[in-house]
Amino acid sequence: MQEKILELIENNSRLTPEQIAVMLGIKEEEVCAEIKKMEENQTIAGYMAIIDWEKTKKETVTALIEVKVTPQRGLGFDKIAERIYQYPEVKSVYLMSGGYDLCVIVEGKTMKDVALFVSQRLALLDSVISTATHFVLKKYKDHGIIFNGKSKDERAAIWL
Amino acid sequence: MIDTLINQRVKSIQPSGIRKFFDIVSQMKDVISLGVGEPDFLTPWHVRDEAIYQLEKGRTTYTSNSGLLELRQEICHYLYNQYELKYNPNDEVLITVGASEAIDLAIRAVIEPGDEVLIPEPSYVSYSPCVILAGGTPVAIRTTEETEFRLTAEDVEECITPRSKILILPYPNNPTGAIMEKDDLKAIVDVLKKHNILIVSDEIYSELTYGTKHVSIASFEEVYDQTLVINGFSKAFAMTGWRLGYAAGPKSLIAVMTKIHQYAIMCTPTISQYAAIEALRNGMENVRCMVEEYDRRRKLLVHGFRKMGLDCFEPKGAFYVFPSIKSLGLSSEEFCDKLLYEAKVAVVPGNAFGKCGEGHVRISYAYSVETLEKALERIGEFVQKYKK
Numbered sequence: 001m002q003e004k005i006l007e008l009i010e011n012n013s014r015l016t017p018e019q020i021a022v023m024l025g026i027k028e029e030e031v032c033a034e035i036k037k038m039e040e041n042q043t044i045a046g047y048m049a050i051i052d053w054e055k056t057k058k059e060t061v062t063a064l065i066e067v068k069v070t071p072q073r074g075l076g077f078d079k080i081a082e083r084i085y086q087y088p089e090v091k092s093v094y095l096m097s098g099g100y101d102l103c104v105i106v107e108g109k110t111m112k113d114v115a116l117f118v119s120q121r122l123a124l125l126d127s128v129i130s131t132a133t134h135f136v137l138k139k140y141k142d143h144g145i146i147f148n149g150k151s152k153d154e155r156a157a158i159w160l
Numbered sequence: 161m162i163d164t165l166i167n168q169r170v171k172s173i174q175p176s177g178i179r180k181f182f183d184i185v186s187q188m189k190d191v192i193s194l195g196v197g198e199p200d201f202l203t204p205w206h207v208r209d210e211a212i213y214q215l216e217k218g219r220t221t222y223t224s225n226s227g228l229l230e231l232r233q234e235i236c237h238y239l240y241n242q243y244e245l246k247y248n249p250n251d252e253v254l255i256t257v258g259a260s261e262a263i264d265l266a267i268r269a270v271i272e273p274g275d276e277v278l279i280p281e282p283s284y285v286s287y288s289p290c291v292i293l294a295g296g297t298p299v300a301i302r303t304t305e306e307t308e309f310r311l312t313a314e315d316v317e318e319c320i321t322p323r324s325k326i327l328i329l330p331y332p333n334n335p336t337g338a339i340m341e342k343d344d345l346k347a348i349v350d351v352l353k354k355h356n357i358l359i360v361s362d363e364i365y366s367e368l369t370y371g372t373k374h375v376s377i378a379s380f381e382e383v384y385d386q387t388l389v390i391n392g393f394s395k396a397f398a399m400t401g402w403r404l405g406y407a408a409g410p411k412s413l414i415a416v417m418t419k420i421h422q423y424a425i426m427c428t429p430t431i432s433q434y435a436a437i438e439a440l441r442n443g444m445e446n447v448r449c450m451v452e453e454y455d456r457r458r459k460l461l462v463h464g465f466r467k468m469g470l471d472c473f474e475p476k477g478a479f480y481v482f483p484s485i486k487s488l489g490l491s492s493e494e495f496c497d498k499l500l501y502e503a504k505v506a507v508v509p510g511n512a513f514g515k516c517g518e519g520h521v522r523i524s525y526a527y528s529v530e531t532l533e534k535a536l537e538r539i540g541e542f543v544q545k546y547k548k
């Protein structure tokens with residue numbers, strides 16, 4: 001049942017407990033209790049809106065940085081990952097298989113901000129061997145949502 | 161001048177009075193419509209992608225009259241896997257332009273002037289006109305909320321006359337959302353097996369059932385030889401615009417239907433046939449996801465209407481709810497008219513699907529949860545106003 005609740009709110013976190021309860025055929029109190037439990041044990045790590053910043057006046061740039069590091073004895077990649085994800089401008093950090101170790105997604109106001117972050121902070125960390133920065137030019141789809149993807153309902157208003 | 165040339169049977173089919181209501185709806189602004197009988201999902205991308213690929217390969221010619229053999233084979237696999245129905249792809253399946261064409265062909269293949277066709281009501285609007293155009297007489301069998309709009313053996317038996325040639329079996333049902341379970345069907349089978357009557361089972365919503373799996377009447381051996389199964393891609397695979405359906409049944413019937421189809425249609429769109437092959441091969445997971453989503457919406461609506469104090473039986477199929485509005489003291493058409501003007505929500509009056517649909521309205525949940533919630537809110541306020 002927890003998974004069913006999560007599937008629903010992953011797609012729309014604004015559903016009310018009543019709606020969720022009706023859709024899954026369980027009691028509203030049960031929904032509330034399950035959600036509370038999952039918030040407490042951090043299965044539900046947070047709630048966010050998905051924003052197409054292009055539509056606003058705010059200037060932002062996003063970059064994906066491939067980072068190669070030397071893992072530390074006994075700590076693996078966790079320690080270095082932590083040192084990176086503590087920076088607020090870092091939005092995501094993933095440990096990767098393949099050609100590099102950490103995938104770091106950074107957001108800044110300008111390209112210069114990001115470039116400075118990489119050269120002044122990231123590249124200087126002890127275990128970092130190399131970085132390769134890729135700037136995002138356009139976001140077509142994010143978190144499963146296609147930007148500008150909602151098309152008008154073209155069906156006739158009434159159809160028997 | 162031309163008027164005098166027009167066929168009398170065609171003339172006798174009057175455009176329904178409800179047409180006017182529909183025209184008004186389509187011209188009004190800011191209306192939330194819950195009036196549509198087709199999925200809100202687009203055709204899954206893998207199907208569209210396959211169609212594009214086949215176009216690139218230049219699949220732009222006719223296929224055989226019966227449709228691509230490969231597609232007929234896939235359909236036979238599907239019918240066997242899902243509903244335990246055995247058909248020979250070579251001569252027991254015909255690919256048609258939607259379930260619509262299959263319905264028309266079946267009726268034209270069988271009906272002589274004066275023959276009777278039994279049609280449970282409320283039901284989809286095309287059966288009766290097809291019967292009339294073929295010179296036959298539609299005979300309505302009432303179904304009611306008391307039996308959850310299921311067809312009962314007694315009611316069928318009562319309507320059978322020596323002129324009865326076809327029984328239409330439209331389940332899961334548009335507009336009621338009713339289904340027929342195995343026991344319900346068994347009772348009908350016991351009556352029908354004693355008569356020389358063709359069962360035309362319109363199973364276009366067969367994938368869209370909730371909590372129980374669809375059973376086809378053709379899976380009863382006693383009536384297998386007198387049943388034509390009609391199905392298609394419109395609802396289950398969200399492929400309404402591709403215009404593709406099929407009929408499966410006794411060889412001799414498929415042969416005459418193919419004869420009509422061959423002269424009237426030639427063959428169905430080639431690209432649609434390739435798309436359908438892809439849908440059957442790789443689309444079942446998508447169907448499952450859509451059904452899950454419909455089910456949630458269905459529960460939201462039933463809950464919503466009951467909370468307003470309207471009687472709403474729980475539909476177990478298709479994507480409609482069919483609440484009763486009798487407690488408001490309005491006719492179906494009055495309700496829909498007022499709801500449109502006062503609350504800006506468009507729904508379909510139940511009597512559009514036959515007289516016994518009076519007192520109900522059809523509400524489609526082929527809409528997003530957000531749209532449904534907004535509509536429920538508006539309908540709720542409206543109902544409050546009229547409640548005595």
Ligand SMILES: Cc1ncc(COP(=O)(O)O)c(C=O)c1O
Binds near residue numbers: 394
């Ligand atoms: C019960 C029923 N049968 C048949 C059809 C027609 O389907 P198709 O698009 O396959 O012609 C519809 C469409 O609304 C329907 O509701």
